[in-house]
Amino acid sequence: MKIEVKNLKKRFGEKEVLRDISFSTESGKALGLLGRNGAGKTTTIRIIMGVFYQDGGEVLSDGKPLNREQIQIGYLPEERGLYPKKPITEQLIYFGLLKGLSKQQARDSAKKWLERMGMNEYKDKKLETLSKGNQQKIQLAATLLCNPKLIILDEPFSGLDPVNAMLLKDVIREMIDNGSAVIFSSHQMNYIEEFCEDIVILNAGQIAVSGNISEIKRSYPRNIIRISSVQADKITPFIIRSAGDEIESAEKDSKSDIVTVKLKNAEYKNSLMQSLLQEGFDIDCFKVKEPSLNDIFVQYTEGGI
Amino acid sequence: MKNIIKILKFEYLSCVKNKAFIIITVFLMGIMLLSAFLPALLMGLLSEDKDDENGQKPVISISSEVYDKALIKSEFESLFTETEIKVTKESINELTKKVDSGDYEFAVKIDNELKFTYITANNSLFSEDYQTISDAVKSMYTVKTLDKYGISQAETDKIMNTKVTFETVTTGTDQSKNYLPVYLLMCVLFIAITTYGQLVSQSVVSEKNSRAMEFLITCAKPTHLMFGKVIGSGLAGLTQLTVLLLTAFVSFGTFSSSIIPAEISEYIQLPVSTVLLALLFFILGYFMFSFILGALASFASKSEDLNTLTAPVITLLTSIYMIMVFMCTGDMVDSTFMTVLSYFPISAPMAMFVRATMTDISVWEIALSAIVQIITIYLLGMLAAAIYKIGVLMYGNPPKFGEIIKMLKMQHKANQK
Numbered sequence: 147m148k149i150e151v152k153n154l155k156k157r158f159g160e161k162e163v164l165r166d167i168s169f170s171t172e173s174g175k176a177l178g179l180l181g182r183n184g185a186g187k188t189t190t191i192r193i194i195m196g197v198f199y200q201d202g203g204e205v206l207s208d209g210k211p212l213n214r215e216q217i218q219i220g221y222l223p224e225e226r227g228l229y230p231k232k233p234i235t236e237q238l239i240y241f242g243l244l245k246g247l248s249k250q251q252a253r254d255s256a257k258k259w260l261e262r263m264g265m266n267e268y269k270d271k272k273l274e275t276l277s278k279g280n281q282q283k284i285q286l287a288a289t290l291l292c293n294p295k296l297i298i299l300d301e302p303f304s305g306l307d308p309v310n311a312m313l314l315k316d317v318i319r320e321m322i323d324n325g326s327a328v329i330f331s332s333h334q335m336n337y338i339e340e341f342c343e344d345i346v347i348l349n350a351g352q353i354a355v356s357g358n359i360s361e362i363k364r365s366y367p368r369n370i371i372r373i374s375s376v377q378a379d380k381i382t383p384f385i386i387r388s389a390g391d392e393i394e395s396a397e398k399d400s401k402s403d404i405v406t407v408k409l410k411n412a413e414y415k416n417s418l419m420q421s422l423l424q425e426g427f428d429i430d431c432f433k434v435k436e437p438s439l440n441d442i443f444v445q446y447t448e449g450g451i
Numbered sequence: 452m453k454n455i456i457k458i459l460k461f462e463y464l465s466c467v468k469n470k471a472f473i474i475i476t477v478f479l480m481g482i483m484l485l486s487a488f489l490p491a492l493l494m495g496l497l498s499e500d501k502d503d504e505n506g507q508k509p510v511i512s513i514s515s516e517v518y519d520k521a522l523i524k525s526e527f528e529s530l531f532t533e534t535e536i537k538v539t540k541e542s543i544n545e546l547t548k549k550v551d552s553g554d555y556e557f558a559v560k561i562d563n564e565l566k567f568t569y570i571t572a573n574n575s576l577f578s579e580d581y582q583t584i585s586d587a588v589k590s591m592y593t594v595k596t597l598d599k600y601g602i603s604q605a606e607t608d609k610i611m612n613t614k615v616t617f618e619t620v621t622t623g624t625d626q627s628k629n630y631l632p633v634y635l636l637m638c639v640l641f642i643a644i645t646t647y648g649q650l651v652s653q654s655v656v657s658e659k660n661s662r663a664m665e666f667l668i669t670c671a672k673p674t675h676l677m678f679g680k681v682i683g684s685g686l687a688g689l690t691q692l693t694v695l696l697l698t699a700f701v702s703f704g705t706f707s708s709s710i711i712p713a714e715i716s717e718y719i720q721l722p723v724s725t726v727l728l729a730l731l732f733f734i735l736g737y738f739m740f741s742f743i744l745g746a747l748a749s750f751a752s753k754s755e756d757l758n759t760l761t762a763p764v765i766t767l768l769t770s771i772y773m774i775m776v777f778m779c780t781g782d783m784v785d786s787t788f789m790t791v792l793s794y795f796p797i798s799a800p801m802a803m804f805v806r807a808t809m810t811d812i813s814v815w816e817i818a819l820s821a822i823v824q825i826i827t828i829y830l831l832g833m834l835a836a837a838i839y840k841i842g843v844l845m846y847g848n849p850p851k852f853g854e855i856i857k858m859l860k861m862q863h864k865a866n867q868k
Contacts, residue, residue, distance in 0.1 A: 192844075197669060219669070221666070225662045226665075227665060227666070228661070229661065229663050244454060244458070285666070
């Protein structure tokens with residue numbers, strides 16, 4: 147199944163909140179939807195969910211308008227909350243029923259997900275008696291109850307301790323492996339890098355950058371080399387001496403055995419590596435320095451809103 | 452449609468399982484049973500109190516120099532049936548002592564033909580003894596005076612006890628007999644519409660406050676959520692109302708029939724048709740106001756905002772109720788103004804109920820008013836769902852009326868695209 151968002155436009159009064167937003171994802175893949183607060187992520191998600199109508203553009207599934215009654219969508223909103231005064235199983239069954247499951251299916255699914263989340267002992271408790279982290283796990287169970295083909299997770303890891311974050315990561319990985327398409331919105335870039343092959347960065351209602359993460363990273367100049375070696379002290383003067391015309395700078399990190407070399411031309415990388423090996427230096431690591439997702443995010447969104 | 456049923460079932464069960472709801476229902480049932488049972492109990496206790504510990508009747512002493520003993524006895528015995536009448540010639544001091552010691556319930560010293568002194572240990576606020584004694588003295592004076600003119604006591608009694616009988620033939624609705632039950636049911640109608648309407652608004656605001664709405668709105672359409680919520684809470688209200696009405700029927704039927712005099716009970720009879728009309732107009736009125744209250748509540752971010760948002764609607768409802776009260780008490784239920792109100796959707800539930808039960812109107816008039824109300828309810832339901840869709844995801848200060856209209860127009864435009 148391929149989900150496509152094409153040229154979405156949305157206005158709230160005079161304010162244009164989305165301008166020609168387009169991206170796509172498919173079964174078995176995760177897409178990171180990034181942006182600063184107010185960039186338009188939640189509005190985009192709400193349009194996909196059918197909560198808001200778009201002023202322009204369309205949301206397609208395999209080329210046809212997305213039929214939300216046929217394709218199960220699981221949504222974990224950023225603003226968490228279920229019924230605080232209701233027993234957990236009772237409300238999970240209710241949400242399952244609303245998602246089109248039969249009572250038995252809803253009951254079985256609720257049981258399955260409560261067990262998977264390690265929350266079985268709380269099944270008859272009221273939601274308000276649980277800790278915030280555990281309430282979030284219940285909310286995730288409610289999201290996944292209907293075995294959704296499209297999962298939209300808005301800041302799924304906020305408020306989770308490392309153990310619960312690990313559990314959630316396993317569950318998301320499982321859902322992706324089982325063929326669900328996941329749209330992931332988070333400010334925690336490490337999770338995005340871990341799950342998503344593709345990203346979309348929104349800035350002030352429009353796409354600042356989108357595509358495959360590796361390709362985006364590769365699109366940056368690859369002329370900065372990081373060399374890790376116990377002989378870092380000797381490597382730095384050697385590079386300056388032997389390749390002074392080819393480099394802009396070569397500096398050893400004062401706190402570690404890492405030398406950072408900025409080449410005038412990225413293609414000189416292989417020659418540099420060969421000359422270091424020929425000289426007999428003991429090299430632990432020779433790597434092109436790529437920008438982190440965080441660097442990319444900051445670069446594209448700084449001053450945007 | 453399936454989702455509406457699921458939502459209404461959830462809302463209904465949430466309401467009827469709610470502890471506060473159960474407690475209020477049981478409390479009101481208790482109040483009804485008690486208010487029906489208490490007068491019977493008190494009357495029983497009071498009638499037992501009349502006899503003293505030895506089972507003897509309390510004694511009333513009448514001291515008189517001016518009236519004949521037999522006349523006194525016959526007059527007072529007919530008026531104080533639960534006591535023993537003792538006619539003496541005791542002085543005020545002697546009577547006071549005996550009343551004080553408890554020998555006499557109370558005593559009366561007839562000073563002259565039209566003046567008496569009433570001696571009692573405790574003068575109750577609610578005592579009507581003065582008036583009764585006064586009537587007895589007046590009657591004795593009449594008998595004595597007429598006797599002077601040669602008219603015997605028997606003849607006097609016959610003349611004075613003559614009764615005029617009458618019958619009323621009502622070709623339409625007898626307002627005098629309907630007034631009390633209709634007035635009470637109208638009060639119930641007003642309270643029920645207001646209370647159960649507020650159940651809906653409370654439910655909306657609590658879902659929004661707990662942020663459950665963020666999730667819920669992606670599971671079901673706003674129209675389904677709104678209709679399910681309103682019907683579910685309405686059925687819960689109807690359940691409570693039915694339970695309370697049944698309790699009222701059973702308890703008042705069982706306990707009160709024996710103690711309420713026939714002349715009074717004639718005025719508190721509740722025909723089934725009146726109850727059915729009350730239920731019909733409760734349902735119509737409830738839906739109309741619940742949709743409005745539910746839609747307004749969707750703009751409240753927290754419970755505190757709710758009062759400000761719903762106050763105009765509650766005020767409007769109260770005003771309609773007050774107008775109905777004025778119409779009933781001012782005998783204007785037949786007026787043109789009332790006819791207009793009974794077809795104007797917002798006031799129709801109460802106005803048509805009053806007209807249908809207190810005046811003689813055709814069934815088609817009731818049907819026409821009900822149809823007008825049903826159409827209004829449908830339109831209000833759709834409007835409420837549209838407002839609800841905008842409101843539930845809006846946080847912060849509630850928007851102004853003009854802003855809501857603007858947003859609705861924008862949404863309508865977006866829907867058309």
